[in-house]
Amino acid sequence: MQARRNFLKQASLLLAGSTVYPLLSQAKEYNLAVKPIGIQLFTVFEPMNKDPQGTLKQIAAIGYKEIESAFSSRGGYYGYKPKEFKALVEDLGMKWRSHHAVGAPFKPRPGMKLPTGSDGKPMTIPPMLNLRDNYQQLVDDAAEAGLKYLVCASTPVATMDEITSSIEVFQKTGEASKKAGLQFAYHNHATEFDPVEGGKTPYEVILKQTSPDLVKMELDLAWATKAGKDPVALFKEHPGRFPLWHIKDIKKDLNAITEVGNGVVDFKHAFAAAKIAGLKYFFVEQDLAPSMDSIKVSYEHLSKILA
DSSP states (O other): OHHHHHHHHHHHHHHHHHHHHHHHHHHHHHTGGGSOOEEEGGGGHHHHHHOHHHHHHHHHHHTOOEEEEOOOTTOTBTTBOHHHHHHHHHHTTOEEEEEEEESSSOOOOTTOOOOBOTTSSBOOOOOOOBHHHHHHHHHHHHHHTTOSEEEEEEOOOSSHHHHHHHHHHHHHHHHHHHHTTOEEEEEOOSGGGSOOGGGOOHHHHHHHHSOTTTEEEEEEHHHHHHTTOOHHHHHHHSTTOOOEEEEOEEOTTSSOEEOTTSSSOOHHHHHTTHHHHTOOEEEEOOTTOSOHHHHHHHHHHHHHHHO
16 A cells, blocks of 8 residues: 555656656746846836836836837827837847737726826827727838837727627738738737637637737736636647737736736746747836836846746
8 A cells, every 4th residue: 555655656746747847948948047128118108208218228227128118198109200219229228129009999998097197187098000990000110110029909809799800900910010020919918818708718719710820929927817827828728829928917916916026926837838838028017117116126026037
């Protein structure tokens, strides 16, 4: 009986090792320690609206090397034309890799609070280009900027009709992006994992009904965690489909976004499967971070995680 228990114990250890050790060896092979850390500029939304150049200087001084841009109350790329903003970023020793655009005319998602201006009132969102109506212009601007990726930040997915319409937009944008030398990708929130008609989730439908070469995914690790999803399971089910990640953390209540390393997201677990995911770039994001100190904390904690 004792021999049988020993055998079962050894077998279970071997089985655990067979799943964990390959991931760890792949992470080592991927050499995460030399990967530059990026930031999604929505994290510093208000500072970028007030002083884009000064804010970027502070970001570069912390150590960030990669930039993913988002919308701005200044319009365009924080008030700059594509090549102008690229020059501004590169003059500070950073690379502009990706840009977020909305999939349809903007409307706040359920529960979303609009940023407040200096007067303390919710800001007025300026007219924005969207992929449904302006995908070619957005692709052309991203190509002019020399970007690697154009990303859909959000899109209506509450019904199967909305999902189907969004998929059509994604396919067209993916084809136009490919012709322009870009890669199109889709960024998730937690709602993409909520079942709709038939019990399917928007995320699984999008993954299955879009072309893997035209539509990649930018996985937001905090929103996936909030939805109860294991990022590594997603990577294994769709290997190579996740070249971009948002390195976002969320507190134990699964509601409050916080600095990287101050929440419950298991970043080591995800990064161990970086090669399976097809990871190319990752960006720290803390929705409307309260201060520049917050993005410094995230940078320092993430540097230790990747070491």
